[in-house]
Amino acid sequence: MSSKQVSHLPVNDNSNGWSRILPQRTPKASLEGSQTTDWVVIGAGFAGLAAARRLAENRPDDKIILLDAGETGENASGRNSGFAIDLPHVVGSSMDELEGSHRYMALARAAIDYHETQIERHAIDCDWSQPGKYQTASSEQGVREMLEPFARELEALEEPFTWIDKADLDKRLGTSHFKAAVYTPGCRLLNPAALVRGLADTLPENVALYENTPVTGLETGARIRITTPAGEVSASQLILGVNAFADKFGFYQRRLLPFAANASLSRQLTAAERDAIGCEEIWGVTPANAFASITMRYTSDHRILIRNNIYYNPSMRESADYQAEIGRRHKRLFDERFPMLPEVNMEFTWTGFICLSQNGAPGFGKLADNVHTSVCQNAVGVTKGTAGGMLAADMACGVDNELIGYMQSLGEPNLLPIKPFLGLGVRARLAWELWKARKEV
Numbered sequence: 466m467s468s469k470q471v472s473h474l475p476v477n478d479n480s481n482g483w484s485r486i487l488p489q490r491t492p493k494a495s496l497e498g499s500q501t502t503d504w505v506v507i508g509a510g511f512a513g514l515a516a517a518r519r520l521a522e523n524r525p526d527d528k529i530i531l532l533d534a535g536e537t538g539e540n541a542s543g544r545n546s547g548f549a550i551d552l553p554h555v556v557g558s559s560m561d562e563l564e565g566s567h568r569y570m571a572l573a574r575a576a577i578d579y580h581e582t583q584i585e586r587h588a589i590d591c592d593w594s595q596p597g598k599y600q601t602a603s604s605e606q607g608v609r610e611m612l613e614p615f616a617r618e619l620e621a622l623e624e625p626f627t628w629i630d631k632a633d634l635d636k637r638l639g640t641s642h643f644k645a646a647v648y649t650p651g652c653r654l655l656n657p658a659a660l661v662r663g664l665a666d667t668l669p670e671n672v673a674l675y676e677n678t679p680v681t682g683l684e685t686g687a688r689i690r691i692t693t694p695a696g697e698v699s700a701s702q703l704i705l706g707v708n709a710f711a712d713k714f715g716f717y718q719r720r721l722l723p724f725a726a727n728a729s730l731s732r733q734l735t736a737a738e739r740d741a742i743g744c745e746e747i748w749g750v751t752p753a754n755a756f757a758s759i760t761m762r763y764t765s766d767h768r769i770l771i772r773n774n775i776y777y778n779p780s781m782r783e784s785a786d787y788q789a790e791i792g793r794r795h796k797r798l799f800d801e802r803f804p805m806l807p808e809v810n811m812e813f814t815w816t817g818f819i820c821l822s823q824n825g826a827p828g829f830g831k832l833a834d835n836v837h838t839s840v841c842q843n844a845v846g847v848t849k850g851t852a853g854g855m856l857a858a859d860m861a862c863g864v865d866n867e868l869i870g871y872m873q874s875l876g877e878p879n880l881l882p883i884k885p886f887l888g889l890g891v892r893a894r895l896a897w898e899l900w901k902a903r904k905e906v
């Protein structure tokens with residue numbers, strides 16, 4: 466038996482632009498008193514929501530309790546750029562890497578199918594669409610060193626893509642910032658906060674979600690005992706979906722790297738401003754180098770999203786002053802790309818916390834006989850977190866699913882150096898990545 470006090474908890478700064486453009490939602494009640502249950506799931510992001518729903522499907526007669534420290538849609542799952550990506554960012558060209566890519570795509574596509582099923586079944590209004598995405602380069606070096614190899618690797622995978630040259634790209638996106646792009650059709654775009662809310666509000670009847678219920682104590686052993694500020698839960702089995710907070714529960718110690726990522730949403734463009742850029746109705750752009758450069762979207766309600774600035778942030782806190790500075794930086798990046806729209810401001814700027822591992826592996830699988838997990842999605846949690854949550858539930862229920870093996874083949878997060886070498890090493894590595902891709906900003 467082991468027991469752990471959990472004192473470092475998530476904080477919601479209410480800055481998430483995706484939820485602020487949605488109608489107000491009343492959160493589910495927080496937990497009060499004692500509950501006994503078959504299953505408890507901690508964390509209601511994509512991973513925890515998928516785990517809870519899949520448990521309910523696998524075991525319709527079991528009772529499932531889902532606990533979250535905050536409000537639905539205010540976590541990383543509701544704060545991301547809203548790309549459900551079906552392809553690995555970098556493919557690699559050896560047979561092993563190609564096989565790995567096939568497994569990765571099978572997982573991502575299972576997650577996309579799952580989302581599409583829920584969206585259709587429950588009429589979840591989350592702006593889900595399939596415009597594909599443009600993987601762009603803004604320098605000749607980026608075209609040569611990142612885009613051209615990516616195109617060759619897609620060919621080897623027999624995945625459909627279109628090479629878009631500069632003149633065509635300028636017209637499609639309404640900016641002349643990029644040199645070229647590889648367009649792939651499988652990516653879906655969405656308002657992530659709306660999808661998370663929709664998933665949370667349509668959970669099966671045998672799942673009880675408690676919001677604003679931080680877990681402050683966890684005891685594992687023959688039974689799972691959970692303490693919250695006003696209640697406690699005794700459960701037979703636990704699934705942990707708390708992303709970079711997993712080490713605060715005593716798991717994956719020295720294996721997780723909490724990073725902050727920032728995004729801004731512009732105000733809505735007027736009809737005249739839309740005419741000035743004259744681009745496709747909606748589009749999504751991912752950069753050739755995800756660390757250095759910018760993810761952008763043009764949304765169906767005529768806003769432009771800028772996602773930039775990823776940095777190591779073990780405190781998982783960010784100040785309002787720093788976010789205001791980021792907002793000004795995003796406005797400068799916006800102006801460089803859309804000089805014809807000088808009046809358009811960034812209406813919302815926010816920070817979210819993602820979990821990386823040094824080797825890019827997720828935290829997935831069995832941690833004890835009655836403890837399973839899906840954490841550390843390495844910044845592609847819309848798909849990987851969802852697949853991980855479903856498969857953690859299948860694994861815990863003994864369901865035979867070949868995707869469990871695919872998930873396991875992604876490996877386990879590496880052990881990291883001890884502090885203070887860890888912080889120094891991570892920052893030096895990030896600085897090197899930024900320097901290498903300095904022409905890609």
Ligand SMILES: Cc1cc2nc3c(=O)[nH]c(=O)nc-3n(C[C@H](O)[C@H](O)[C@H](O)COP(=O)(O)OP(=O)(O)OC[C@H]3O[C@@H](n4cnc5c(N)ncnc54)[C@H](O)[C@@H]3O)c2cc1C
Nearest residue numbers: 508510511512534540542545546548680708817845846847
């Ligand atoms: C700005 C930004 C852009 C991104 N863009 C993309 C993108 O376009 N596509 C993509 O796939 N991914 C993207 N990501 C990454 C993606 O958002 C994450 O990988 C994903 O949301 C992780 O999902 P999760 O369920 O594992 O974790 P989370 O969404 O972080 O959920 C974990 C939950 O655990 C809860 N929790 C933690 N501690 C406790 C506790 N003690 N008690 C109770 N509950 C607790 C938290 O409140 C939280 O709700 C982006 C992230 C950011 C920040």
